[in-house]
Amino acid sequence: MLINGKALLDVANANNFAVPAFNISDWAMFTGIMDISEELQAPVIIAIHPDEVSHVTTDLIQAIRSRAHRSSVPVVIHWDHGGTYEQMLVAIQAGFTSVMIDASLLPFEENVALTKKVVDAAHVVGVSVEGELGTIGANDSYGEAGAAEITYTDPADALRFVQETGVDSLAVAIGTSHGLYPAEKSPELKLDLLREIKGVVGIPLVLHGGSANPDEEIGQAVKLGVNKINISSDIKVAYHERMREVLGTDRKLREPNAIQPEPIAALKVTAAQKIHLFDAAGQATLY
Numbered sequence: 001m002l003i004n005g006k007a008l009l010d011v012a013n014a015n016n017f018a019v020p021a022f023n024i025s026d027w028a029m030f031t032g033i034m035d036i037s038e039e040l041q042a043p044v045i046i047a048i049h050p051d052e053v054s055h056v057t058t059d060l061i062q063a064i065r066s067r068a069h070r071s072s073v074p075v076v077i078h079w080d081h082g083g084t085y086e087q088m089l090v091a092i093q094a095g096f097t098s099v100m101i102d103a104s105l106l107p108f109e110e111n112v113a114l115t116k117k118v119v120d121a122a123h124v125v126g127v128s129v130e131g132e133l134g135t136i137g138a139n140d141s142y143g144e145a146g147a148a149e150i151t152y153t154d155p156a157d158a159l160r161f162v163q164e165t166g167v168d169s170l171a172v173a174i175g176t177s178h179g180l181y182p183a184e185k186s187p188e189l190k191l192d193l194l195r196e197i198k199g200v201v202g203i204p205l206v207l208h209g210g211s212a213n214p215d216e217e218i219g220q221a222v223k224l225g226v227n228k229i230n231i232s233s234d235i236k237v238a239y240h241e242r243m244r245e246v247l248g249t250d251r252k253l254r255e256p257n258a259i260q261p262e263p264i265a266a267l268k269v270t271a272a273q274k275i276h277l278f279d280a281a282g283q284a285t286l287y
């Protein structure tokens with residue numbers, strides 16, 4: 001079934017698990033994610049970043065909606081890192097059921113104003129909204145919105161932000177960065193800060209860029225109130241590493257239906273590991 005982000009994440013919040021938001025940018029990746037989510041009976045968020053929207057076009061959303069409607073697990077279609085109000089209108093018209101407006105690089109009051117404007121429009125048509133406060137780091141040029149340095153989310157500001165905007169979920173900066181980590185950098189989550197933020201903000205919290213953080217830290221973050229975790233680099237690396245091997249092994253291969261099954265299988269293995277880590281397996285029965 002196809003639902004909105006609030007309906008999905010409020011249940012996760014009440015039951016202490018996190019839903020993976022997998023970024024996909026083609027149909028093969030999408031079907032791999034749907035298949036593994038159904039095999040494990042895990043709720044799922046299909047996330048599409050503006051760069052990915054440019055690649056697949058919004059025409060693909062109707063097909064994703066069709067697949068979601070006949071799925072045995074709850075599915076949310078989420079516009080990742082929306083940058084402008086106009087983009088959010090495109091998302092709503094295209095059929096996304098959840099949007100993120102990321103105005104986190106703007107001054108606080110401007111972030112509040114833009115986020116509230118998006119919330120006011122989206123809620124009218126039943127689309128839920130994720131905001132972001134603080135600045136999540138970016139490791140490489142493929143990183144999404146973000147900066148080299150992390151600006152940690154302030155708990156008092158977070159409370160004001162949620163009250164003034166009416167967002168349904170909040171992405172926080174507690175020590176993760178977008179993209180893959182260079183060898184010399186080692187990530188560390190500020191779990192005390194997470195506990196403090198969750199203590200004042202009751203809504204579902206979102207973690208972006210947790211690719212390189214140790215599994216144990218991510219597992220603790222889930223226990224402390226993170227209910228959505230974005231996964232992009234990890235599944236794409238798994239998918240394309242295997243594809244390079246397949247193409248290198250038999251240079252005559254030409255047909256996508258011969259090339260893609262093994263990369264899809266590799267993507268599913270990585271996705272399954274995240275689903276278990278987030279305690280999302282089997283949780284579809286709650287909906």
Ligand SMILES: [Zn+2]
Nearest residue numbers: 144208209230
């Ligand atoms: Zn992100």
